[in-house]
Amino acid sequence: MDKSKTLLIYFISSILTLAILLLFQLKFPALLELETRWIVLAITPIIIGIILTKKVKKIGAFGFDVEVFPSQRKMTGDEEDKIELIVNLKEKKIPADYFFINHTSFLRPEIQEEFQKATKVNRPHYDIRVIINSYYRGALEQVKYVQYYLHKNYPEPIRIRSNLSNKFCLKEIANGEFVLTAKVYLKEIEKPIILERYITLWESGPRINE
Numbered sequence: 208m209d210k211s212k213t214l215l216i217y218f219i220s221s222i223l224t225l226a227i228l229l230l231f232q233l234k235f236p237a238l239l240e241l242e243t244r245w246i247v248l249a250i251t252p253i254i255i256g257i258i259l260t261k262k263v264k265k266i267g268a269f270g271f272d273v274e275v276f277p278s279q280r281k282m283t284g285d286e287e288d289k290i291e292l293i294v295n296l297k298e299k300k301i302p303a304d305y306f307f308i309n310h311t312s313f314l315r316p317e318i319q320e321e322f323q324k325a326t327k328v329n330r331p332h333y334d335i336r337v338i339i340n341s342y343y344r345g346a347l348e349q350v351k352y353v354q355y356y357l358h359k360n361y362p363e364p365i366r367i368r369s370n371l372s373n374k375f376c377l378k379e380i381a382n383g384e385f386v387l388t389a390k391v392y393l394k395e396i397e398k399p400i401i402l403e404r405y406i407t408l409w410e411s412g413p414r415i416n417e
Contacts (some may be wrong), residue, residue, distance in 0.1 A: 351369070
């Protein structure tokens with residue numbers, strides 16, 4: 208039987224059991240006193256269902272999180288060789304590396320004075336480029352938009368990018384390293400996937416495929 212159907216059966220069983228106990232409590236209060244042990248009995252089927260189906264790996268504050276499984280990519284593979292992997296996002300089950308953040312940075316000496324006057328910070332100012340990428344075919348097409356969270360010192364620390372053609376690229380200036388967070392909102396999943404990346408500053412960083 209399909210795991211989701213099995214889990215649904217256990218949910219329904221749990222609700223019916225609890226409803227029957229409440230009915231007995233109302234109709235025959237002398238016969239049945241609904242104590243904690245009966246509540247435990249009522250929710251037991253759903254606990255068993257979760258364990259048996261192994262459908263839920265983590266329970267979040269607002270419901271079930273996306274289930275992830277290990278990477279399907281060969282460790283010696285070329286990042287540009289897209290992996291053909293059929294992923295049904297409605298099942299909320301994806302590889303752990305289905306999306307990732309990539310970034311680079313570089314220094315332009317000729318424009319440092321202008322940057323330092325604008326920010327009033329006497330430190331080198333680096334250009335940074337941040338993208339969302341994937342080596343699974345069709346993954347980026349599932350993205351609706353990306354919400355980036357920069358350091359709080361930025362005048363506008365939250366940015367939204369929705370341009371698929373440049374992989375949701377964020378272009379900024381940084382005078383210090385920090386941890387950037389990205390919330391990736393998908394077309395078929397309500398809750399975003401959260402990614403993080405430590406923004407390293409290089410004078411001449413690696414090239415990224417925007």
